[in-house]
Amino acid sequence: EAGVTQFPSHSVIEKGQTVTLRCDPISGHDNLYWYRRVMGKEIKFLLHFVKESKQDESGMPNNRFLAERTGGTYSTLKVQPAELEDSGVYFCASSQASGSRYNEQFFGPGTRLTVL
Amino acid sequence: AQSVAQPEDQVNVAEGNPLTVKCTYSVSGNPYLFWYVQYPNRGLQFLLKYITGDNLVKGSYGFEAEFNKSQTSFHLKKPSALVSDSALYFCAVRTRNRDDKIIFGKGTRLHILP
Structure with missing residues (x-):
């Protein structure tokens, strides 16, 4: 079974430009999360989708x-316009539907965003 | 506010020696507790978790962690460090509310010296 995938692995853009990050969760996972780690800081939660809805x-x-998850499958995270402080690693995670006693969140490899 | 504290930015240990990476948390209720590791140029990898039961949890690569409820700590340990253990380690918690977000510490960089 394929894990969580993210694209691109690395993006370098200039301040003011637009970047779109993509996350493909594990097939069948209703929950999708975005997290971000800015250099030297903790990994912080950004948002949580349940299917196509922002929970x-x-x-x-x-x-x-701006985050979207059209059709409840893959998700995109768009940054427009990008600023220097947006640089960091963006992680995506997914988990199964609610109802289980414990839902493991599986993380993707992350996208490293560098804004110059 | 819920938070996770990793008091050490960096820990240096000689190869073969035991290692400890500290973590304390402030979360209401009885949270789930995790350790994740990030190797250079790699993604976030799950190492171990505490859900319930025995306070000593064993995970991947010979790592273990001890849950101490009274001290609200979840320190990561390994009896004998390897150079390949050098990486960035994150302690994390999650409430027992369904599908809640994970709260991470800022990470501790572990250097194993040959």
Whole structure:
């Protein structure tokens, strides 16, 4: 079974440009999470999808960030326009539907975003 | 506010010696507890977790962690360090609410000296 995949693995853009990150969760996983680690800081939660709906977007830093999950499959995270402080590693994770006693979150390899 | 503290930015240990990476947490209730590892140029890998039961949890690569409820700690340990253990280690917690987000510490860089 394929794990969580993310694309691209690394993106270098200039300040003011737009970047779109993609996450493909494990097939059949309803829950999809985005996290971010800025250099030297902790990994922080950004938002949580249940299927195509945003369950919790309390961690989204500002309105330059837009996350979508059309059809409840893969998700995209767009940063527009990108700022220097957006540089970091963006992780995606997925887990099975609610109802289980414990749902493991499986992480992808991350996308390293560098804004110059 | 819920938080995870990893008091050491970096830990240096000689190869073959025991290692400990410290973690304390502040979360209401009885959380799930985790350790993740990130090797250079690699993604986030799950190492071990505490859900319930025995306070000593064994995980991958010979690592173990001890849950101490009274001290709200979940220190990561290994009896004999390897150079290949050098990596960035993250302690994390999650509440027992369904599908809740994971809260991470800021990470501890472990250097195993040959």
